[in-house]
Amino acid sequence: xxxxxxxxxxxxxxxxxxxxxxxxxxxxxxxxxxxxxxxxxxxxxxxxxxxxxxxxxxxxxxxxxxxxxxxxxxxxxxxxxxxxxxxxxxxxxxxxxxxxxxxxxxxxxxxxxxxxxxxxxxxxxxxxxxxxxxxxxxxxxxxxxxxxxxxxxxxxxxxxxxx
Amino acid sequence: xxxxxxxxxxxxxxxxxxxxxxxxxxxxxxxxxxxxxxxxxxxxxxxxxxxxxxxxxxxxxxxxxxxxxxxxxxxxxxxxxxxxxxxxxxxxxxxxxxxxxxxxxxxxxxxxxxxxxxxxxxxxxxxxxxxxxxxxxxxxxxxxxxxxxxxxxxxxxxxxxxxxxxxxxxxxxxxxxxxxxxxxxxxxxxxxxxxxxxxxxxxxxxxxxxxxxxxxxxxxxxxxxxxxxxxxxxxxxxxxxxxxx
Numbered sequence: 001x002x003x004x005x006x007x008x009x010x011x012x013x014x015x016x017x018x019x020x021x022x023x024x025x026x027x028x029x030x031x032x033x034x035x036x037x038x039x040x041x042x043x044x045x046x047x048x049x050x051x052x053x054x055x056x057x058x059x060x061x062x063x064x065x066x067x068x069x070x071x072x073x074x075x076x077x078x079x080x081x082x083x084x085x086x087x088x089x090x091x092x093x094x095x096x097x098x099x100x101x102x103x104x105x106x107x108x109x110x111x112x113x114x115x116x117x118x119x120x121x122x123x124x125x126x127x128x129x130x131x132x133x134x135x136x137x138x139x140x141x142x143x144x145x146x147x148x149x150x151x152x153x154x155x156x157x158x159x160x161x162x163x
Numbered sequence: 164x165x166x167x168x169x170x171x172x173x174x175x176x177x178x179x180x181x182x183x184x185x186x187x188x189x190x191x192x193x194x195x196x197x198x199x200x201x202x203x204x205x206x207x208x209x210x211x212x213x214x215x216x217x218x219x220x221x222x223x224x225x226x227x228x229x230x231x232x233x234x235x236x237x238x239x240x241x242x243x244x245x246x247x248x249x250x251x252x253x254x255x256x257x258x259x260x261x262x263x264x265x266x267x268x269x270x271x272x273x274x275x276x277x278x279x280x281x282x283x284x285x286x287x288x289x290x291x292x293x294x295x296x297x298x299x300x301x302x303x304x305x306x307x308x309x310x311x312x313x314x315x316x317x318x319x320x321x322x323x324x325x326x327x328x329x330x331x332x333x334x335x336x337x338x339x340x341x342x343x344x345x346x347x348x349x350x351x352x353x354x355x356x357x358x359x360x361x362x363x364x365x366x367x368x369x370x371x372x373x374x375x376x377x378x379x380x381x382x383x384x385x386x387x388x389x390x391x392x393x394x395x396x397x398x399x400x401x402x403x404x405x406x407x408x
């Protein structure tokens with residue numbers, strides 16, 4: 001087995017030491033810092049982006065909250081306006097109705113008064129006509145001339161009996 | 164049929180004696196340096212764009228980085244960050260060593276016990292130093308599990324010390340044996356292919372080739388898995404050193 005030939009031990013160990021020391025130097029001075037730096041930069045970039053994403057999300061959440069609030073306010077305002085308008089319209093309708101019924105009532109009263117007056121006038125006229133008719137009837141049938149007082153009394157008595 | 168162990172032979176490229184010590188540049192050294200150069204090129208060229216959204220190569224480099232970083236974080240904890248560059252280098256070195264061995268005509272330096280032992284003893288020494296620096300003499304309480312009856316100490320302490328000291332050996336042998344066994348198997352079946360094919364007009368070679376295809380896929384799995392096992396055990400030892408159980 002060539003591996004067990006001790007005469008080749010020193011050169012192998014010497015060159016192992018040289019190669020490994022060289023490799024260690026190249027790794028620590030050249031290769032590893034560069035890879036580490038790239039990985040770190042990438043990690044930082046990712047972290048930054050994540051932070052920014054979180055920030056933007058927060059902003060979006062705030063915007064959504066503001067929107068919701070504005071929407072709720074607008075809704076409440078609309079409700080208030082609608083309620084107020086309803087109340088105003090109802091009051092107006094009530095007022096108009098009251099006005100109308102008052103006018104109707106007064107017109108009816110007036111009309112009633114006019115009817116009463118006409119009735120009284122008509123009744124008064126009827127008395128006169130009845131007295132005249134009674135006088136004429138008395139003159140023609142009985143040949144007597146009753147005085148106005150008697151005539152009125154007679155008509156009154158008849159009308160009372162009829163009434 | 165060529166000797167299946169022939170592939171592990173060290174071939175000097177440049178003889179380089181320093182004093183009485185032989186520091187020859189060999190095929191093993193060549194592949195170690197090749198691994199280092201390939202790792203460095205892979206990790207720097209792929210990250211050249213420093214893209215925020217990575218492409219294919221950058222993804223692979225980042226994957227390797229995060230794979231080891233997660234391993235260290237999960238097995239060592241936050242104190243492990245300081246040792247991450249070492250563990251990352253270890254993982255990449257073993258991984259590329261294993262994978263380069265699967266390239267045809269390549270040499271697998273992780274199939275040499277002295278190389279894996281060199282890595283394992285480095286880990287062992289480093290971990291023990293970390294523990295001593297962090298805990299001072301309290302470190303030696305590690306060899307006596309808290310809560311055990313004191314009467315058991317003569318039995319427990321030697322066992323704990325033995326198991327602690329066998330760590331570099333098991334670490335080295337696990338990687339070395341896995342790599343060597345896999346590559347030997349590949350070579351043996353390759354030898355069968357030639358041998359059987361030669362006497363059956365090529366028909367007999369089909370079976371061993373099929374086995375070799377399956378074995379090659381399996382060896383890729385082993386290459387990655389053993390690099391992972393070596394690294395994860397290093398992490399666990401480091402965790403012990405930092406937290407003392």
